[in-house]
Amino acid sequence: MYGLNELQTDLDILQSQGAEIFDIGYTLLGRPIPCIFKGSKTGGQTLLHASIHAREWVTTPLVIKMMKNYAGDHGVWCVPMVNIDGVLLVQQGLSSIPEQSLKDFLLNVNGGSADFSLWKANARAVDLNVNFNARWGEGAQNVTYPSPANYIGQYPFSEYENMALRSLTERVKPSVTLSYHAKGNVIYKGFGCVDNGKVCAQRISDSTGYPLLDSFDSAGGYKDWYVATFQKLGLTIEVGDENIPYAQLIDYLPQIYEQNAHVLDIATECAQNLS
Numbered sequence: 388m389y390g391l392n393e394l395q396t397d398l399d400i401l402q403s404q405g406a407e408i409f410d411i412g413y414t415l416l417g418r419p420i421p422c423i424f425k426g427s428k429t430g431g432q433t434l435l436h437a438s439i440h441a442r443e444w445v446t447t448p449l450v451i452k453m454m455k456n457y458a459g460d461h462g463v464w465c466v467p468m469v470n471i472d473g474v475l476l477v478q479q480g481l482s483s484i485p486e487q488s489l490k491d492f493l494l495n496v497n498g499g500s501a502d503f504s505l506w507k508a509n510a511r512a513v514d515l516n517v518n519f520n521a522r523w524g525e526g527a528q529n530v531t532y533p534s535p536a537n538y539i540g541q542y543p544f545s546e547y548e549n550m551a552l553r554s555l556t557e558r559v560k561p562s563v564t565l566s567y568h569a570k571g572n573v574i575y576k577g578f579g580c581v582d583n584g585k586v587c588a589q590r591i592s593d594s595t596g597y598p599l600l601d602s603f604d605s606a607g608g609y610k611d612w613y614v615a616t617f618q619k620l621g622l623t624i625e626v627g628d629e630n631i632p633y634a635q636l637i638d639y640l641p642q643i644y645e646q647n648a649h650v651l652d653i654a655t656e657c658a659q660n661l662s
C-alpha cells in the first residue's frame with residue numbers, strides 16, 4: 388500500500404533534497420493537493436500528474452521515484468496524487484469519508500457494496516478524467532449520473548481537483564505533459580487532428596517499450612484538454628500489465644519504474660525544443 392502518509396514522508400525527503408513543495412488547491416473534502424518542482428523555471432517546462440483515477444494509485448509512488456531520481460536542470464512540475472479523496476476511498480473505504488450523508492451517497496453509487504477497490508472517480512462520484520473541457524460528454528463510455536467511473540460531472544471543470552490542475556497548467560505553460568494512468572503498457576498521444584511532438588513521443592515510446600497509439604475518440608481527459616488548448620505534446624501513459632489486478636500493481640513497481648526510468652530525461656529535453 389502507498390497512501391497519503393507514505394506520500395507525505397516522500398515529499399519531506401524531496402524537500403530536504405532541494406525540491407520545492409507547494410499546494411495547488413484542495414480536494415472536495417478539503418485535503419491540500421501537493422506539487423513538486425525541480426530544476427530551472429526558465430526554458431521549456433514539463434508537467435506530469437498521477438492518480439487522477441483513484442484505483443490507479445500505483446502511479447503515485449512511480450512518479451515520486453521518477454522525481455527523486457531526476458537530476459537534470461530543466462524544469463519539472465509533478466502533481467503526484469490529484470484525486471486524493473478517491474485514492475483514500477479505494478484504500479480505506481468509507482472510513483476515509485467524514486460525513487454520514489456523503490458515506491450514504493457513495494455507498495448507494497457503489498451499488499451498496501463497501502468494497503471501493505475498483506473506484507475511479509472522486510468523492511463526488513465524478514470521473515475527473517472525463518471532466519475536462521475537450522469534447523466534454525462525447526466519449527463513448529460517458530455517463531451523466533454519479534458513478535464509480537465515467538461520470539462527466541455537471542459541467543466541464545466542475546471539480547476542485549481539475550480546477551487546481553488547470554490553474555497550475557495555465558501558470559506553468561508546459562511544453563510537455565505526461566498523464567500517468569494504469570494499466571495496459573501503452574501510450575496515447577494527440578487529440579483530434581492535433582498531434583505535435585511526434586519525434587519526442589516516439590522516443591518515449593521506444594524508451595519505455597510501450598507502443599504509441601492515437602486516441603482519436605478520446606474525450607474530456609486532461610491530455611485532450613492540454614493538447615487542444617496548448618497545441619504541444621501531451622501523452623497519457625498507461626503503466627502495468629493489463630492482466631494484473633489494480634491492487635497488486637504495487638508489487639510490480641520496480642519493473643514499472645525500470646520501464647519509465649528515462650522518461651523524464653527525454654521529456655524535459657523535448658520540452659526545450661517544443662517551447
Ligand SMILES: [Zn+2]
Nearest residue numbers: 440443568569
Ligand atoms: Zn486512468
